[in-house]
Amino acid sequence: MTDRPRLSSPHDAGQATRIDLEAETDLSRCGALKDFWYVACLSTELTPRAPLSRTLFGTPLALFRDSSGKPAALFDRCLHRNARLSAGDTFDGKLGCPYHGWVYDEAGACVEIPSLGPSQRGALLSEDGHARAGLSLRPCDVGKVRTFPTLEQDGLVFVFMGDDVTKARQPPFRVPHWGDPEWTCYFMVTRFPNGVTNLVENFMDVPHTVFVHKGWFRNRKRTQVPATVERKQGSVLVTYEQENDQLTGAGFLLNPTGEPMVHTDHYFVPNVTRVDYLWGQRSGYVISSQVSPIGPLDSLVYTSISYRLPLDMPKNLVARGLRRFMKWYTTQVIGQDVDIMRVQNEGLTRAPGGLEFKSTEADLLHADIEAYRAWLRDGGLGEGPEDAKRRISFWI
Ligand code: FES
C-alpha cells in the first residue's frame, strides 16, 4: 500500500462523524480549536535552569522562565541560523541559543549577540562598516522571535496558540480538588500515539473498560447500564445509573464497605475530560485528562488523579505506601489505554478509508463530542450544537 491514507472522514451532509485529524492540529486549518489554552508542561517540569522543548499544533516551542519566574514560550527557532533554541541555556531569565549564543528575552527580542563584542556593535568594524557589510548594528535590530501567551495555574503551564489571546473562548480548565488538603492529587504525563478526538472519546468510554482493562479496573458483568447524556454549552455530561457497579483494583481501597457508586463522565470543549466516582459522603476518585495536540496522531495527555479515602489517613508510612500503589496502578491502566490507542492508530492508518466509524447507542456521547469539535474546527461560529438530553443504555 503506497498511498498515504488521509486522516479525515467523509463529510456527507447529515453524517454525525466528521473527523479530520490533520486539520485539527494544523494552526491554519483548525478554526477555533486553537482559541483555547492548552497545557504545555507541568509547573515542576519548567525550572529556571533549563529550557524545555514542546510541540503544540505542529508548532515547535521553546519554554523557559523569565527573571520573575513567569513562563515564556518562543517559537523554537533562532533568528540567526535557525538552530533550535530549546537546546540552549537559560540564564538571568533569558534564553541563549546553543549555536552562536544569541540571547533572547521573554518578549522574543534579541538582546545580545556575542560576536558583536561587549559594545554590541563589534570591536573592529565602524558603524559605517557595519552598514556597508549589511550587518545589524544592535541585537534588537535583528527582529523578534514569535512569542505565545502563557499562563500558570493549578500546577500546569498553559500556552495560547491562537492569533489573539483576548479572544480566548474560556479560561483554562481548573484541576479538580487541586490544593484541597482533604484530597490527594498528583499528575501523570503520557504520550499517546493518537489524536485529540479519539483520545477524549477513549477517556469517556465505559464499554472498553471490560476489555482493555479487564481485571484491572472492571470485569465484564453482562449487565445493562442505563445513562443520561446531556449536551449543553460546550460540554457533554454522562450520568450513569450503576449504583451497584464495583471497580476492581484501587476501587476496593476507595470503597471497602460497598457504598453505592455515583459515576459521571464529563467532556469540556475542546480537549478535556473529567471522570468522577463518588461513594458515600466522602470517598471519591476523580480523573481529569487534558489533551495537548502535537500532531494528527500524536498527543501529550496531562492526567490529574485526585482521591479521598473513606477514613482519615494520617501522613504516615501507610499513606505514602498507598500513594505509591495508586501511582503504580494508574500507570498500568493508562499504559493499557496507550496500547489500545496505538492499535486504533494502526487500524486507521495502515490502509485508506479510516475514520469511517459505525456507532451504536453506547457511542452517542462520542457523536456529541465529534459534533462540538467539528463545529469548532469549522470556525465555531454561531451557537454550535444545540443543547440536548437523551437516555441511553448499553451492556458491559
Ligand atoms: S543559530 Fe542561533 S546564534 Fe547562531
Ligand SMILES: [Fe+2]
Ligand atoms: Fe481506558
